[in-house]
Amino acid sequence: MNPQHSIEQQLKFLLQQGLPIHSRPYEQLARQVGSDEATVYQLIQRWQQEGLIRRMGAIADHHKLGYQANAMVVFDVPGHLVDELGQRIAATGQVNLCYRRPRRPQWPYNLFCMIHGRERDQVLQAINDLRNDCELHAFSYDVLFSRRQFKQCGGSYFRPVRSGDNHYGH
Amino acid sequence: MATDQQLLLADPLNRQLINRLQHGLPLCHAPYQALAEELGTSSSDILQRISQFLDSGLASRFGPMFQIERAGGAFTLVATHADEDDFDRVVSIINARHEVAHNYRRDHRLNIWFVLACERPQDVPQVLQELELATGCRMLNFPKEQEFHVQLYLPV
Numbered sequence: 001m002n003p004q005h006s007i008e009q010q011l012k013f014l015l016q017q018g019l020p021i022h023s024r025p026y027e028q029l030a031r032q033v034g035s036d037e038a039t040v041y042q043l044i045q046r047w048q049q050e051g052l053i054r055r056m057g058a059i060a061d062h063h064k065l066g067y068q069a070n071a072m073v074v075f076d077v078p079g080h081l082v083d084e085l086g087q088r089i090a091a092t093g094q095v096n097l098c099y100r101r102p103r104r105p106q107w108p109y110n111l112f113c114m115i116h117g118r119e120r121d122q123v124l125q126a127i128n129d130l131r132n133d134c135e136l137h138a139f140s141y142d143v144l145f146s147r148r149q150f151k152q153c154g155g156s157y158f159r160p161v162r163s164g165d166n167h168y169g170h
Numbered sequence: 171m172a173t174d175q176q177l178l179l180a181d182p183l184n185r186q187l188i189n190r191l192q193h194g195l196p197l198c199h200a201p202y203q204a205l206a207e208e209l210g211t212s213s214s215d216i217l218q219r220i221s222q223f224l225d226s227g228l229a230s231r232f233g234p235m236f237q238i239e240r241a242g243g244a245f246t247l248v249a250t251h252a253d254e255d256d257f258d259r260v261v262s263i264i265n266a267r268h269e270v271a272h273n274y275r276r277d278h279r280l281n282i283w284f285v286l287a288c289e290r291p292q293d294v295p296q297v298l299q300e301l302e303l304a305t306g307c308r309m310l311n312f313p314k315e316q317e318f319h320v321q322l323y324l325p326v
Contacts, residue, residue: 012241019195019233021217021224023202041199044234048197052240056201058191058223059231064175065188065326072276072283082316090318100316101247107280107310112247144276144283150261 007033011043019056063149067116069123072144074109075136082111088134089113094126109142120145174226183209185326187219188228244291245271247312248298249280250305257281260305269297280310 010033020028026044027037047053062070073095077085082100089111090098097114113130117123123145131137178184186209196204202220206213223229238245252260257275264270264284273284288294298309 012236015234016236017233018224018231021202021221021232023213023217024200025202026199037199045197047234050240051237053234054237055194056197056234057194057232058188058220058229059235060188060192061227061230064226064228066179070274086316086318090320093320095320098318098320099247099314100318101312101314104310104312112312142278144278144280147275147277150265150273150275150284 007035007039008043011035011040015044015053062116066118069117069120070146071115071117071123071127072146073113073115073127073130073141074144075111075113075139075141076103076108077111077139079110085134085136086111089130092130092133094130094133108140175228178222178226178228179326183211184219184223187216188223188326191220191229191232238287242290244286244288244294245314246286246288246294247314248284248286249310249312250282250307251280252282252305252307260307263304264301267297267301269293282307 011029014029014032019025022028024037026041030037030040033040044053044056048056075085086098086100089095094115095113096116097112099112100110101112103110115123115126115130117126124143127143131141179188187205190205190209195201196208198204200213202216203213206216209216220229220232224232250260250264261273261275261282264282265273267286269286269288271285271287273282275281276283286294286297288297294311294313298311301307302309
């Protein structure tokens with residue numbers, strides 16, 4: 001196996017578990033993958049520039065931060081307007097996520113937003129504001145409040161390097 | 171009685187740090203030291219506070235957020251319906267899969283919504299088929315077709 005490749009794969013596996021809580025986190029990682037601090041730091045910087053890493057920071061648990069009300073708001077928007085309305089909704093700062101997704105049988109909605117709030121009323125008010133600000137009154141919509149969160153973790157995609165692996169991601 | 175989390179959130183510097191961390195970590199070799207200077211404390215204090223956030227569950231993770239599609243993987247949103255008397259069984263089957271990143275009960279006929287994170291796009295239909303067989307519930311796949319970018323920020 002290409003040693004550089006192996007370092008990259010091991011580093012991704014370790015980073016998935018989080019950045020070390022250590023005064024020199026990159027040096028700590030370098031020691032674990034058998035490299036040096038500068039190489040590891042540059043790799044991580046490159047991954048951020050390339051977009052493999054969206055950002056480096058804390059993934060807050062919104063429930064525990066006091067954001068107990070969480071609603072998925074979905075709209076049925078004509079195909080030729082999705083792009084414009086999606087951008088308009090995202091730009092309001094009222095939603096935490098905004099995606100276009102396919103319609104399904106008995107599910108006419110194709111624009112999905114997520115709104116977090118401290119209380120249900122606050123979320124309903126935000127949805128109302130959103131419909132006004134983005135002129136969404138013509139489109140049918142639905143609000144799916146979350147009742148209970150069963151699981152939240154980062155998911156795990158990167159596997160550790162094993163002998164015999166000669167490529168990554170396949 | 172106040173929980174660990176409430177006690178942590180009662181501390182103004184903790185709130186400042188949580189808000190600051192949601193905007194990302196400074197890009198430098200000693201990022202905690204840089205944070206410490208920004209917030210007027212020591213780097214060992216920052217390290218201790220971040221460990222407490224993780225131990226208490228205030229932060230579920232600390233570190234990089236990977237754009238999984240760029241790594242060759244696939245994320246998708248899946249919904250299903252389970253009858254009330256069968257609900258717990260279905261949820262536990264779904265949650266047992268390591269590909270399931272989070273899972274919510276929602277107010278709708280489609281009452282279970284979860285995110286699947288697979289190492290390869292071709293694994294998604296496989297996992298869904300296995301889940302349908304194990305649960306007896308039809309899984310509706312809602313892959314992301316387009317993302318409109320917003321920054322998640324939850325000030326405390």
